[in-house]
Amino acid sequence: MPDPVLQTHDLSKSYGPDRGIMNVSLRVEAAEIFGFLGPNGAGKTTAIRVLLDLIRPTTGHAEVFGLETVANSVEIRQRTGYLPGEMSLYENMTGLELLQYFASLRESVDWSLVDQMAQRLSCDLSRRIGALSQGNKRKVGLIQAFMHRPELLILDEPTAGLDPLIQHEFLSLISEASQSGQTVFLSSHNLTEVERICDRVGMIRGGRLIAVEHIDDLKKRAVRKLEIQFAGPVPTEPFQNLTGIHDLMIEGDRLTCTLSGSADAIVKQASSYEVVDLVSQQPSLEEIFMALYSDAEVPNRA
Amino acid sequence: MPSILLRSLRDQQTSLLWWFLGIASLMLITVLLYPSIGAAPEMEALFEDMPPAFQVFVGEIGDITSPEGYLNSQLFALMIPLLFMFYCIGQGSGAIAGEEAAGTMDLLLANPITRARVVLEKFGAMLAGGTVLGFATVFGLVVGALIVDMDITMSRLSEATLVSLLIGYLFGGLALLLGCWTGRRSLSIGVSVGVGVATYLLNGFAVIISWLEPYRFLSPFHYATSNDPLSNGLDLTDTLVLVVATAVLLVGAVRTFDRRDVQK
Numbered sequence: 001m002p003d004p005v006l007q008t009h010d011l012s013k014s015y016g017p018d019r020g021i022m023n024v025s026l027r028v029e030a031a032e033i034f035g036f037l038g039p040n041g042a043g044k045t046t047a048i049r050v051l052l053d054l055i056r057p058t059t060g061h062a063e064v065f066g067l068e069t070v071a072n073s074v075e076i077r078q079r080t081g082y083l084p085g086e087m088s089l090y091e092n093m094t095g096l097e098l099l100q101y102f103a104s105l106r107e108s109v110d111w112s113l114v115d116q117m118a119q120r121l122s123c124d125l126s127r128r129i130g131a132l133s134q135g136n137k138r139k140v141g142l143i144q145a146f147m148h149r150p151e152l153l154i155l156d157e158p159t160a161g162l163d164p165l166i167q168h169e170f171l172s173l174i175s176e177a178s179q180s181g182q183t184v185f186l187s188s189h190n191l192t193e194v195e196r197i198c199d200r201v202g203m204i205r206g207g208r209l210i211a212v213e214h215i216d217d218l219k220k221r222a223v224r225k226l227e228i229q230f231a232g233p234v235p236t237e238p239f240q241n242l243t244g245i246h247d248l249m250i251e252g253d254r255l256t257c258t259l260s261g262s263a264d265a266i267v268k269q270a271s272s273y274e275v276v277d278l279v280s281q282q283p284s285l286e287e288i289f290m291a292l293y294s295d296a297e298v299p300n301r302a
Numbered sequence: 303m304p305s306i307l308l309r310s311l312r313d314q315q316t317s318l319l320w321w322f323l324g325i326a327s328l329m330l331i332t333v334l335l336y337p338s339i340g341a342a343p344e345m346e347a348l349f350e351d352m353p354p355a356f357q358v359f360v361g362e363i364g365d366i367t368s369p370e371g372y373l374n375s376q377l378f379a380l381m382i383p384l385l386f387m388f389y390c391i392g393q394g395s396g397a398i399a400g401e402e403a404a405g406t407m408d409l410l411l412a413n414p415i416t417r418a419r420v421v422l423e424k425f426g427a428m429l430a431g432g433t434v435l436g437f438a439t440v441f442g443l444v445v446g447a448l449i450v451d452m453d454i455t456m457s458r459l460s461e462a463t464l465v466s467l468l469i470g471y472l473f474g475g476l477a478l479l480l481g482c483w484t485g486r487r488s489l490s491i492g493v494s495v496g497v498g499v500a501t502y503l504l505n506g507f508a509v510i511i512s513w514l515e516p517y518r519f520l521s522p523f524h525y526a527t528s529n530d531p532l533s534n535g536l537d538l539t540d541t542l543v544l545v546v547a548t549a550v551l552l553v554g555a556v557r558t559f560d561r562r563d564v565q566k
Contacts, residue, residue, distance in 0.1 A: 082408075105413040145412075
């Protein structure tokens with residue numbers, strides 16, 4: 001198996017009891033888009049900042065491009081582009097000045113790419129950053145991460161707080177980067193965006209990596225809320241032992257349950273009665289995590 | 303290319319211009335007042351009537367009618383070092399701690415640069431900015447001295463200014479070290495100012511309080527004033543002590559920042 005671009009070995013960073021990350025071991029392969037998914041405070045940003053040597057691990061270690069992160073940080077950062085989560089830029093500079101400042105600290109920057117991205121994102125680089133909206137500042141941040149065509153892109157919640165059109169553009173740019181051979185490690189608490197572009201997803205909660213899945217497997221396992229409105233009251237027994245059905249509740253003419261996997265069994269069963277309405281709801285992150293926790297096997301393929 | 307240093311100076315452009323004008327004007331005016339204040343014998347009598355403790359606060363105990371006496375008491379004893387310290391402590395405390403507080407350190411350090419480089423270039427910017435203030439000081443003094451025909455050489459004025467600047471740099475180095483260590487700007491300023499005041503008083507009072515005398519060597523101001531650079535020129539040993547002390551603080555700053563986590 002070819003060397004991973006990024007690998008952590010039992011990586012832990014503690015900020016005191018119940019904070020930080022614990023024993024995180026994962027690997028990210030070349031040219032893949034790896035999504036790091038978890039609720040706020042789960043430890044995503046902590047893990048990312050360890051990779052960039054902004055903070056040092058308590059125990060364990062990490063390697064990027066096969067190089068140990070603490071000792072080789074400068075070289076790693078040469079080949080990496082980073083977009084921080086809660087990002088602050090230099091308010092008194094224009095977008096262009098900031099890019100030029102950082103370009104002077106790097107070996108080479110593709111200015112035609114900068115222009116392309118600025119156009120696609122409708123980002124005016126000649127305006128003072130302090131005068132830009134949060135979304136527009138984020139655009140400058142993204143261009144900054146991409147401009148030197150790094151082998152690895154580390155993006156911490158790249159689309160948080162952006163309007164949908166720009167989100168779409170961000171995600172397209174990220175997909176294109178991966179298609180051209182760049183590796184992307186992004187963190188998010190938004191399942192939809194992760195589903196759209198990621199190849200694999202690592203789920204983190206309470207500082208621990210719960211599972212790593214290929215996106216297709218995640219979709220299959222994903223739990224949805226199902227609500228079926230019948231014309232009249234229905235009995236409970238026919239619905240009780242169907243595959244993939246949990247938390248079944250029937251109140252008169254209304255059935256609610258959670259469904260994982262194929263909906264075929266319950267739909268076939270429900271069609272024996274007169275169905276008025278059928279609503280399926282996208283699961284929240286919490287619900288996916290709960291489903292994962294309650295499963296007998298918790299895979300940890302890294 | 304020292305981009306961080308240049309960027310830091312560029313950010314201070316306007317501020318340094320105002321500093322230059324302000325300091326040069328203050329120097330000029332003070333020297334222009336020499337014929338009316340310094341050379342007046344009544345002033346000397348008044349000064350000698352003050353209790354010794356009070357004289358420490360007002361300036362060097364000595365003759366304020368001579369050019370050296372006047373300039374030392376009005377400017378070099380307190381005012382000039384104070385201005386340089388004000389600038390340098392501001393710069394030193396803001397260099398690292400300020401950037402962390404502003405949230406831009408993460409992005410800056412995402413670039414392939416060492417932490418040492420960030421500390422050193424920002425210190426360099428403080429050196430450069432301080433030099434601008436030094437020039438402003440000498441400029442104002444020299445122009446003033448020419449106008450009132452004060453008997454003092456540009457060489458002596460430069461040497462005294464340099465020594466005051468070294469004091470500024472030392473406390474700037476201290477503020478930088480504290481900023482690198484704690485990441486807290488106000489704390490760095492507070493402690494640096496506190497140490498500045500304490501050592502200033504130590505040096506001042508050691509002249510009149512005998513049991514403080516052995517501890518005088520702990521005060522940076524001792525090395526700036528005891529050999530009266532305005533009258534006697536630079537003392538090599540004293541100057542070296544200040545430079546080495548500043549260098550030690552700088553090395554400490556680099557190593558401390560290198561070791562700790564960067565705050566978000």
